[in-house]
Amino acid sequence: MKEDLVKVVGNIAVVTKKVDDALNAKKISTEAMEKASEENKPLKNDASRLQDEANKLSKEPMSNWAGLGRGEEKIAKLESNMEIFAKEKLDAEETYTNLLAEKRSL
Incomplete structure (x- = not known):
């Protein structure tokens, strides 16, 4: 024991x-x-x-990842404005040419 x-x-x-x-x-x-x-x-x-x-x-949307989104909108607006300005320039040149032609005919 x-x-x-x-x-x-x-x-x-x-x-x-x-x-x-x-x-x-x-x-x-x-x-x-x-x-x-x-x-x-x-x-x-x-x-x-x-x-x-x-x-x-x-x-975030994928377009923001690539740095697009608002930038793309701005570019599209600038391109649209450039087209408008180009058209206005052509119109002004045409008006100038017409005015010269009228002046010569007088």
């Missing part, structure tokens, strides 16, 4: 040692994870910022 008691106490000591080792290992790993988390905070912030930008871009 005394030997059994010695075995049980020995087993309790072994289990206690293993529990202590496990708790120490958990503490060390938690500290290491916290340290890694602190060291990686700038990376996490950058990743978060990039994710936010990606989310914003994914919500």
